[in-house]
Structures are given as structure tokens and as C-alpha cells.
Amino acid sequence: MEFSKETILLQNEIRKFAKDVIAEKVDEFDKQGIFPIENIKKLAQMGILGATIPESFSGCALDTVSLLVCLEEISKVCPSTALILATHNILFSSPIAKFGSDTQKNKYLPSAAAGEIIGGFAEMATNELKISGNLDSWIINGKNPILLNGVANGPFILFAEIKGRLNALIIDENTPNITKDKKDNVIGMHASGITQVAFDNCIISKQNLMGSDSNGEKILEEIKSFANLAFAAINLGICQAGMENAIKYAKERVQFSEPIINFGMVREMIADMATKIEAMRLLMYDSANIKDSGKDFSREAAIVRYFSNQGVAKITTDAIQVYGGYGYMKDYPVERYFRDAQVSRVLCSSNIENKELIVSRIT
């Protein structure tokens, strides 16, 4: 895969930052569920929080290839941090930049680009909401156990079905009658600040509707396709890190008087990892190039998401297997990658949805 000079420069910068800064506390943040706010602020200074925001709103409008490079590099070290960035850039800022009204763009985008607010996203599949309302406002009751970036207390996007139509709402951070709590309820991505969000007769004005009319379906479709690429990048980073760790360990670990990397059954797992990773990477950056060229990339994004979801499940399982009993202990990073992988392979869209999308595009 050949990247542009600018992308390579950015890749080196992010790789260095991940290795020198993020890596330092990755284990501690995972174990204690600490949101890496300092690192996010530093990434904001590097421009990464404005990746999907036009320059006219103080963003840096990165191309998709470069953005995925950043997510992959960060995910290799800390998938939680990559999830925070993917949520903020792709699930929050990107749809506002594309579909938001001028008022909404002015309100959210410059501060999102500067990292003054960190945008969130309520997972659609777990929305359990009851909505009633009139012409000017809606009353929301119920909860969602998965609010991405919930801990950051920024505004977040919520998809809500109102009178049979899907609507994208932007919910402000200090809206009354919303409570968030962090229950350590999710298997992985413990540093990413996932919370539960509950609405108790929460009144949302129609001004919070994204864009001028409620074109929720279209917005959701766009978000899902872009998110497919983002989650593929997180999957890819996890896979790459899983493989690198497995290789390192297999070279060091001696059993039967030989490093276990010499054994065919270990080599089989490593070869399978390398093959899947290579295919994933090619598919993903190819899809990103299609997106950057302005063409419809939804089929390619669905294919790479589906493929990388399978890959990340297999590779993280095998990475633990290479480590044997050690891999099952929290002292080694493959245990964390395995848990994080479960989150990155199910959020935002399911394999079934993506298979449906693939078939619908080719038949």
C-alpha cells in the first residue's frame, strides 16, 4: 500500500506519539477504566480532532486514507483511544459537517476541532427509548446502555424513531433530565469512557434535529458506511498488534528445547494472521481511496468491515493461544486486545446488516 508523502509524515508522527505517549499508561487506563483526556487534548493539538471538519470551521479536513492510518496506528497501541477518536470524528463531527444546519456547524464544529468538546454517539442497536411529542419538542424516556464517549460529557448524537421516521438528534451536554453513569458494564474498551445514558422526561427541542428536515435514514446510512471503515481500521490495528505480540512471544518462548515459533501449529496461526491482515489492509485503504475520490464506497466499506470483524475475532483468539496460559492473564496485552476486539467488531452495524448491504449492491 503506497501512501502519499503527507500521509507517511502523519503516520510517523502518530506512530511516535502512540509509542512514546499513549503506550505509557495504556495498561493502567484499561484496568482502572480511566479516560485518557490528556492524550486526547494532545491529539487535538496535533489536529486529529478536526479530521473530518472543514478548514472553514477550524478543522483540518484530513483525507480518509490519512484518518484511517491514524486510527490504525493508535489502535495498535490503545484501541480505546482509537474508539474515542472514531466516535468523535466519524460518528459525531462528520455527520454535522455534512448534514448540520449552519447554526449547528458554528455551534459544534470549531470547538470539536479544538478538542474543547468531545462528541459522543449513542449506539443505535441498544436504544430503548419511548418518545412522545408535539410540533416543537419531543419528550424522551428510557435508556441506552452504550453511549460512546459518555464520560467526556460532550454533546452526542442520538438516533430516534419518531412517528415512524428516523431522526438524528444532537443532544447537548447539559440537557436537563439526562443522567449518565459508568457501570464498567462492557467487556472491553475500558478506557474509552462508555457510559449508560438515561432519559427521564427529557425535553428535546426540534432545533436539536440535525439538518433542516428529518432525513435520518440517509444520515444513518452515511454514518454507518464511514463507521465501517473506522471500525475496520480499529480492527486492523488490533490484529496487527495481536500478531506482533504473538510473533515476539513465540520467538522468545522455548518449549521442547526450541522457540515455539519453530512449531508448525504456531506457524499456521501466524501465517493465517498475516494473510488476513494483509487482505484487510488492502481492502480497507482501497475503500478509503474510493471514498476520497467521491464515489459510493458503501459496498467496499461493508465488505471490509465484515471481513475485518471475522479477522479480529480469530486473530485475537489465536494470539492468546500462542501465549498459552500466559495469554489468559491480565499481565500480557493479548488479553486486552481480545476484549477490545469484541467491542470493535459489533458496534454501529452488524455482520448481518453488512451482508445484506453487500448483496443488495451486487444483485
Added chain:
Amino acid sequence: MEYFFTDEEKILKEKVCKIAEEMILPIRDELDKKAEFPREIIERMAKEGLLRIFIPTEYGGTGAKIMDMSIACEEVARICAGVATAYAVGALGSGPIIYFASEEQKKKYLPKIASGELFCAFGLTEAQAGSDVANIKTTARKEGDYYILNGVKQFISNGSIADVYVVLASTDKSRGARGISAFIVEKGLAGFDFGKHENKLGIRTSTTTELVFSDCKVPKENLMGKEGMGFIYTMRNFDRARPGVGAIGLGVAQGAYEAVLKFTAEKNLLGNQYIQGKIADMATEIEAARALIYAAARSIDAGIKNTTKPASFSKLFPSDIAMKTTLDAIEIMGPYGLLREYNVEKMLRDAKITQIYEGTNQIQRGQIALEIIREIGYKRSE
């Protein structure tokens, strides 16, 4: 499917299922969170006679049938593989005693293991001896009426909890695997301590620690069987234990499958052919795993001579199915599958150990292949 259980087997299955659902189910999440040993549950299981199934009738047990063990392990693991591990190891540790110890040792330990008065562990693995079992560095030096044990055992299930430990140590380094001997070591002996307490991905209620021996004087009558036979005893014990380990994997898969059925029915997803296909695969594979375990267990119980291959089958396949089923459960349940209250995330974390402990699945494949190679009389030509 119909497995033609005996009346005793039916009663056992119902009894274990009842205890698991009544006692373990309400607190399994808490046990996992706190990573505390399920002492009360094990005591109740002992009281109900569930530890007796591992022990021969002449020592207060109900016959040490691998079939019984498989039934019980599945039912416990269906609710919690952590408790199942604690339970199975608590009695499986006694395996070598049953088959290789002296009459005196058997009389001393087995009735108390059957009643739950004594709880077991098996000390084999070391930092440098995982799959390479024969590479253990713990030594037992004979000095008068004692063996002096030195070394560290790693990842020992029920470490610090168990009262009686079957420990493997080298009595003659020059003889390698043939210089390994087995000892019965009781908790509280001077020079016998517990080291690192492991923090694990899953089976968190099962305690895993190091056993640390520093000039630990073990009376010579605690040697099990003959010097130099420890490795062979261990391998033979593995052959007997493997269906039980497979049954833990099977129980996890069954639990995840049931969770998926409940979820998809509640969310009205059962009309979807993608889901139907997955559910059909899960059900088929689980049933195949169960049939394989029962066939292996019945062969072993019937006294068939070489059961290495069926024993490895019965560990390899069900544990891989446990992994596949739990991964698929998360996929089907989507983001709900990630949440604690839906339980499949715990089952996924638990499932992973079944591919690793009691001989990794790579070791099982190696064993199976070697048996096949032996059967066909293949010799590699140069």
C-alpha cells in the same frame, strides 16, 4: 438427542442442574466481578454428594465414572465455568491418587476427598514447563526419611484453597521425564507457600496461584507410586480427565446457545434466516460435542485400553465449539452481547481457557496425529 442415561445418571444430571440454577446462577456475576473462590457453593456441592462421583465406591465414592464427571461438569459450566473448574479440579487432583497411590494413601485421602473434607489441586505446570510438561525444574532430593522439595509451580487451579496437592518434581534430573516423581503434599507443611495470585480474563471465581516450595520436607511415605513414574501417571491421568475438561467447554457453549435463543426470541429475530442458520449450526455442533464426550467417557469407563485419541477428541472439539459458539453469540446479540447483564461476554471470556488448560488444543492435535501415525504404522523415510 437420546443418550440412554441410566437412572443414576438422570438423577445426577437433574441434581447438578438444580444446584447450579439455584445456587450459582444468582451470584455468578458477583463471583466473576470479585474473583472470589466460591467456597459456599463447593461446600453445598460436597454436602449433596457431588464430590463423591470422582471417587471409587470402596473409598466412599460412587464409582469414579468419567461419564458422571462429564455430566456434572457440563451442568455446572452451563451456568459458570469458573465454578466448574474449581469443582472439577477439586476432585480431579485426586485422579492420580485413585490410580497410582498406595492402599494406605488411598485410605488416608480418598474418603475425605469424597466427603468434601479435603479439597484437591494438581501441581504440574511451571514457568518453563507449559506444554513441555517434562521440562519441570522443581526438584525433590531424598534425605533420610524425607524428600526436600524446591521450586515454583505456576497457574495452579485451586492453589491456596486446596488442602491436598499432587505435586510433580524431579527426583533424578539426568533421567528427564523418567526422573519425575509424584508427591502428595498437604497445605500447611513448612516450606510450602503460595505465591502470585493470577488476575485472569475469565473463570475468575476459580483461584489460580503459584505453589512455592523452599526446602519443603515432605515425608517419604508421601511419594506416590514409584520414583520416576510421575510423568507417566500424569499422562494417564490426563487421558481420564480430558472428557471432563471438554464437558466444561460444552457447558459454556450450551449456556451461550440458550442465552442466544432467549435473546433472539425476545427481540423477535427468529424468523431471520441468518439467525436460523447460526442457531442450527450451534445446536448441531453442541450436540456433536456432547456425543463425542459421552462416547469417550463411556469408552474410558468400560476399561478400553488405549483411550488417548478419544480423550483428546473429547477435549479438542468441545473447547473449539465453546469458542466458536460464544464468539457467534456476541455477533448475534451485537452490542447487547458486550454487556455484563446478558452474560455471554462472561461465557466468551470463560470459553477461552478451555482451549488452553489441561493440554492446549495444539497438544491435543499433536496427540491425535501421533496416535493415528502409530495406528497406520507410518515411519518417516529419510
